[in-house]
Amino acid sequence: MKRRVRRPSSANKYSRSAFDKRRRDPKLGPVMNEHTAISAAGTPASSPGRARLEFPGFFDLQVNGFAGVDFNNPLVSSEQVQHAIAAMRGTGVTRLLPTLITSTFENFARCARTLARIQDPAIAGIHMEGPYIAEADGPRGAHPRPHVRAAALDDFQRRQEAAEGRIMLVTLAPEVDGAIPLIEHLVTAGIRVAIGHTAAAPQQIRDAIRAGATLSTHLGNGCAGVLPRHPNFIWEQLAADELMTSLIVDGHHLPPATVKTMIRAKTTARTILVTDAVAAAGQPPGVYEMGGTKVTLSADGQVRDPVGWWLAGSALTMDQAVANTVKFTGLPVAEVLPMASTQPAEYMGMKPSGRVIAEWDAAAGCLRIIQTLDGSNEVKESLAGW
Numbered sequence: 501m502k503r504r505v506r507r508p509s510s511a512n513k514y515s516r517s518a519f520d521k522r523r524r525d526p527k528l529g530p531v532m533n534e535h536t537a538i539s540a541a542g543t544p545a546s547s548p549g550r551a552r553l554e555f556p557g558f559f560d561l562q563v564n565g566f567a568g569v570d571f572n573n574p575l576v577s578s579e580q581v582q583h584a585i586a587a588m589r590g591t592g593v594t595r596l597l598p599t600l601i602t603s604t605f606e607n608f609a610r611c612a613r614t615l616a617r618i619q620d621p622a623i624a625g626i627h628m629e630g631p632y633i634a635e636a637d638g639p640r641g642a643h644p645r646p647h648v649r650a651a652a653l654d655d656f657q658r659r660q661e662a663a664e665g666r667i668m669l670v671t672l673a674p675e676v677d678g679a680i681p682l683i684e685h686l687v688t689a690g691i692r693v694a695i696g697h698t699a700a701a702p703q704q705i706r707d708a709i710r711a712g713a714t715l716s717t718h719l720g721n722g723c724a725g726v727l728p729r730h731p732n733f734i735w736e737q738l739a740a741d742e743l744m745t746s747l748i749v750d751g752h753h754l755p756p757a758t759v760k761t762m763i764r765a766k767t768t769a770r771t772i773l774v775t776d777a778v779a780a781a782g783q784p785p786g787v788y789e790m791g792g793t794k795v796t797l798s799a800d801g802q803v804r805d806p807v808g809w810w811l812a813g814s815a816l817t818m819d820q821a822v823a824n825t826v827k828f829t830g831l832p833v834a835e836v837l838p839m840a841s842t843q844p845a846e847y848m849g850m851k852p853s854g855r856v857i858a859e860w861d862a863a864a865g866c867l868r869i870i871q872t873l874d875g876s877n878e879v880k881e882s883l884a885g886w
């Protein structure tokens with residue numbers, strides 16, 4: 501039997517009371533919007549505790565590379581990027597924003613040009629993360645310090661020109677010089693602005709929101725290891741209903757209790773799962789490149805910079821992110837899937853692309869992707885074993 505649960509059209513998706521009501525009454529099941537249509541596929545479960553699911557393709561807003569390919573390598577070829585996208589389809593991803601981090605203008609421009617010229621609908625645009633971020637160790641994360649700089653409209657315009665207008669999302673720190681006027685300009689131009697890699701004072705977070713910022717990038721990461729207990733910019737962003745938040749749920753970037761608490765504070769409707777994957781994702785442990793820096797993937801799945809101080813992106817895949825989120829929060833899988841599919845699409849003002857058929861194994865806490873159907877309905881078999 502096909503079961504579809506839809507959100508009543510009158511419900512406010514940001515409503516805290518709707519979220520709480522759902523918590524109290526499991527019979528209400530997951531709350532969906534008209535795009536979501538996550539359904540139990542018609543075939544019976546293959547064994548107890550297993551369910552066939554069909555849902556819109558995942559949309560990953562933050563991908564630095566995948567399957568051995570580094571999008572931040574200025575020599576990256578369109579064929580290599582296509583290889584990475586094909587491997588990502590095996591994990592249920594049908595759309596992504598390749599993410600370019602802080603680097604020289606020349607490197608950024610070469611990578612951006614390559615990405616912009618690839619005719620693949622899976623590439624929904626480019627996420628520019630940096631260089632307008634906090635310079636200090638900690639908030640800067642693995643971004644190279646020499647290329648961090650103040651925000652300036654002319655610098656952004658040069659980058660956007662190199663990217664042939666494909667920059668759709670910019671992550672910046674609101675406290676850097678020039679950030680607030682740049683946010684205003686970007687939002688007017690239809691570009692989404694996210695707060696990240698920041699050491700902002702709470703008032704600077706509020707200023708960024710007033711200027712039009714609408715997302716927190718990987719909240720709880722890209723910040724100092726020690727903060728004033730309160731107030732601080734994490735509380736300020738958690739409390740801001742104007743901000744969606746992205747989270748890296750690989751079990752390394754955030755502890756399970758932090759994931760659960762952040763999703764409860766933001767609500768499921770304001771949470772977006774991202775992988776922040778680098779070339780090491782989908783690969784065995786070893787040494788990989790990220791924008792000219794060597795990063796190491798260890799056997800436990802952590803990707804670190806050469807010194808080992810900072811996490812340098814992740815080896816996370818989106819199917820794992822969904823499974824981890826179910827495990828860490830106790831939410832039903834059908835309520836977690838929109839955080840990886842419809843909600844990032846809606847945030848970018850787009851429709852989800854393609855469909856995914858998968859099996860949810862409750863006992864193993866595992867989402868197995870069976871088929872990914874892309875936007876043209878061409879069936880792509882799951883690339884098991886890549």
Ligand SMILES: [Zn+2]
Binds near residue numbers: 629696718722
């Ligand atoms: Zn980051």
